[in-house]
Each structure stands twice: as structure tokens, then as C-alpha cells.
Amino acid sequence: MSNLLRKNIHPMERVVRFLLGSFLLSLIFWGPQTWWGLIGLVPLATAFVGSCPLYTLLGLTTCRRCENPSPSGSA
Secondary structure, eight states: OTTTTOOOSOHHHHHHHHHHHHHHHHTTTSTTOOGGGGGGHHHHHHHHHOOOHHHHHHTOOSOHHHHSOOOSSOO
């Protein structure tokens, strides 16, 4: 399960996803006021978790630091 939720989103991309998700979600209250704004929950969720399921399926990552974690506890 931890392999499924492995962090694969760069911190700057997480910020962009958060802003995009917030904007889309705000469309429920302002703008066209349709339920299509709920699509904003997807980028918001991936921004908070730091993992994109589509990236995992395709084997992609934008977070190079997360791709090769430094070995802990080795001398």
C-alpha cells in the first residue's frame, strides 16, 4: 500500500494543484455555479497527499528527491 501512495509530485506542482483545485471548487459558489466544480477535489486531494495515482500507473514522477530517497541508517 505504501508503494501505491509513494510521493511523486514536486512541491511546486503541489502548490499549483492546490490553487487549481481551489479555483475549480470555488466555481460551485461563484461563476457558473454548477456541480462541475467538484472536479476541483481531485487536484486538491493529490496536492494534500503528494501522490498522483495516474503518475503511479504510468511510472512517472516530478519529484526527483522523492524518487531516490537517501538511505537511512547506513554508515
